[in-house]
Amino acid sequence: MPTKDKTIKRNRYNIVDTYYNTTKLQGNDLELAEKKALTQEQKVLFVFQKQKKPLSASQVQNLIDPIGFSPITSYRRAITNLMKLGYLQKTEKKIIGKYGRPEYQYKLK
16 A cells, blocks of 8 residues: 655655656756656556566666667666555565675565
């Protein structure tokens, strides 16, 4: 069940701010980046709902973007935001990810 935590930052549209503006974008560029981040989280959540099993960030990336156009960090950000919002939770299980390092798996709450 999603959380209603008021400490979660919201953007100008009163939507949870899921884009971290580290490059100081402004205007239309910022708006497009915010929309893209939100869309990616929707896709990530859909994958978890469809698969009905724990997944790592690399597994999610392989299901959504097998060629790897989006960086793995974008999927990690989306998973982190979905955890903060109460949709996902981290499991204790780790798998070896696409870079040969252990990754935690996550599941729907």
